[in-house]
Amino acid sequence: MSRKTAYLLAISIIVALLVAVPAALVFVPKNNGMPYRLTVEKGQGFAAVGRQLADKDQVFSRWGVLLAAYLNGTQNQLAPGSYRLPARVSAWEIVRRLSSAGPDMVRIQIVEGMRFAQMRRIINQNTLLRHDTKNWSDKELMQKIASEPVSDNPEGLFFPDTYEVAADSSDVAVYRAAYRAMQENLQAAWESRADNLPYKTPYELLIMASLIEKETAHEEDRRDVAAVFRNRLAMNMRLQTDPAVIYGMGSAYNGKIRRADLQRDTPYNTYTRYGLTPTPIALPGRAALDAAAQPSDSKFLYFVSRMDGTGKSQFSHTLEEHNAAVKQYILKK
Secondary structure, three states: HHHHHHHHHHHHHHHHHHHHHHHHHHHEEEEOOOEEEEEEEEOOOHHHEEEEEEEEHOOOOOOHHHHHHHHOOOOOOOOOOEEEOOOOOOHHHHHHHHHOOOOEEEEEEEEOOOOHHHHHHHHHOOOOEEEOOOOOOOHHHHHHHOOOOOOOOOOOOOOOOOEEOOOOOOOOHHHHHHHHHHHHHHHHHHOOOOOOOOOOOOHHHHHHHHHHHHHHOOOOOOHHHHHHHHHHHHOOOOOOOOHHHHHHHHHHHOOOOOOHHHHHOOOOOOOOOOOOOOOOOOOOOOOHHHHHHHHOOOOOOOEEEOOOOOOOOOOOOOOOHHHHHHHHOOOOO
């Protein structure tokens, strides 16, 4: 081999290495064995992210991340948040993931009629949130998210909806969003309330909405259920609503209410006590809030489930009518 040929070969090898090494740093996937959760702080760029990934041995080199960003033309397009990177990934794929889509989001669904304890359980079980509140008492939680909470008891004070927050966010963000949403929806219902309702405060309307929420999910019945409770309060009749009794029984409830349960006095037993329960008994949705604020004009005093699969109730004006409805729909006589 001539000296010239050897020289050209050496140059070719050097050029090939100059191309191959950066290409490998950018495009060759690194197998890390398991997915990695990358948190990008506000103001961080690809230089800081590349250094972080290299320090955690998630990429071959931070320079591969920087080069991939420049090649992709996205060196200045980096949104803060939490990103899940696959176990086997290249610097190029990381840059595309960070620049082509926003950070990972977590969806938390809270359903109408849930108790606050159920809401806490759903949030605590979500593995993509940071659980700052997990060991807080309900009272501590309320004090952290509300400057002047209407009650230390959080029941009913959080709006049932689907909430979306960035992955790895504090669970406080979900509680704050749900609390704010309930304040807004409750205020809207309070401002649109009918005249001569027996509620002195928005909180009392919220309590009523929770009773309505637990008594019926049938759209056509909500305002009539609200009317029954309004009429009973106006006449100083006990509300006699089973869901409140069940709430007062706590863990003692096993799926059935016995006569003894209706006779055992608790703050939530509306068979033994007059007026509203001391707190809401569930998280009411907007439909229940609206029904509490605007009951129908009916004079009904009683209702019973028709037990026919429709979810509808049979409403009555008198005890005689109600007893006949119970006989027909419950006793099937």
